[in-house]
Amino acid sequence: MSKPPARIRLADAAFALFDERGYEQTTVDDIAERAGLGRTTFFRHYRSKEEVIFPDHDRLLDLIRDRLATSSHSTALVTVSDAVRLVLLHYIEEGDLARRRYALTSKVAALRDREIASVARYQRLFREFIADWMGDPTESASLRAELMAANVVAAHNHVLRRWLRGESSDPVAELDEAMREVLALFATPGPLPEADGGTTVIAFRTGQDLDALLPSLRRLIEDDPQK
Amino acid sequence: MSKPPARIRLADAAFALFDERGYEQTTVDDIAERAGLGRTTFFRHYRSKEEVIFPDHDRLLDLIRDRLATSSHSTALVTVSDAVRLVLLHYIEEGDLARRRYALTSKVAALRDREIASVARYQRLFREFIADWMGDPTESASLRAELMAANVVAAHNHVLRRWLRGESSDPVAELDEAMREVLALFATPGPLPEADGGTTVIAFRTGQDLDALLPSLRRLIEDDPQK
DNA sequence: CACTGTGACGGTACTCAGTACCATCGGCGG
């Protein structure tokens, strides 16, 4: 029963005190004292009182940057949808800690704002990635990139919050489902694009399974004079 | 040329000093002194040093709440799209002040975070409004509300930032156009219209590959009420 | 063992945002 490293003891002390007295009612001195350390040491490990609650965002951001740079799917949106899973998985790994943090951010406005700012950084990263990927400097493409990033993040947040509130037992599956929803939004074109090239699809409802229809659909596409 | 009210003098002094020395290098004492007022008076007019830059967010939020409560369009999304114009119009009214603020938020992380947190409040308001309007407590409806709110806000931010950067001469028209884009996203892919018997045919053209569409096609089929 | 560098820690003192409280001054109606 020797001592865990200082960083851990500080975080434990902080969460314990936040639970007992609340965030604002806890001073950095209190935290350091309970951890059996000096105030200076606290700031050596955490840049601020808030950061003791969100220690991993920077690392996660780098992780996602890497993932975006390496993994490459068919579309930018799919790549980003995949990358955002890292965030969800990270929270899930934290388990109870993530839930305690959620309880805090629900009560303390300053912490909620901080969390939101962190999420906005993910969103910005996604937006830039999508815009680069599309390579289209058009205003309309730029807006589209913005919307896509916002959707991915919003869908993720939705699923994450459900899990944090204990409303979800299989958040990963829910995320996949939500991402399918987002993909579906953008799969069907917003304004009907200029019809030069691309794919024209006619969908109709029958008693048949979709798979049974695929061959004929493909045949139709291949019959397209432009292709 | 007597004295403008204290509140104005404080804001002028603050912006002048922020321009001269930067935000962090300016203390509240400096601001008060330049305005010819006491430090106490500053905090009587602005709750914090940051608030002198974003004085109107609370009022705007109330304004939007009212607008949502009164104006009623055909769908929740249209109502919200309409309400968000208030934000854009407010910034445009501020004119050069808004641009100076943008220059500051671009440089100072703390201010950027603050701005983002404010915007998140609008988004939350929109989400709740849409969710209430739909009245459908389903998980899927809840996600949809979240996505819609995120899209409206993202589209607005996109247009607003373009205007702030001087890239747009008619931001209101651009906002309308962007909102049409958002509406189009959600217009098509809802649950398929009542398909009790008969044949539902939907034709659309997309630039995407058929394979990219398959997930959404499958999803549409699985939305069949019989399931 | 003595020497020395190094990294983690503690303490002190400072700046500055934000709060609490009290004192002051200038109208303004009675």
Next chain:
DNA sequence: CCGCCGATGGTACTGAGTACCGTCACAGTG
């Protein structure tokens, strides 16, 4: 003239965050 009141100013405090310096443990080296 008096008393009320709203706006202001001053003073003192708490607490976050920073800068700087001193200390101690513990390595490796002679």
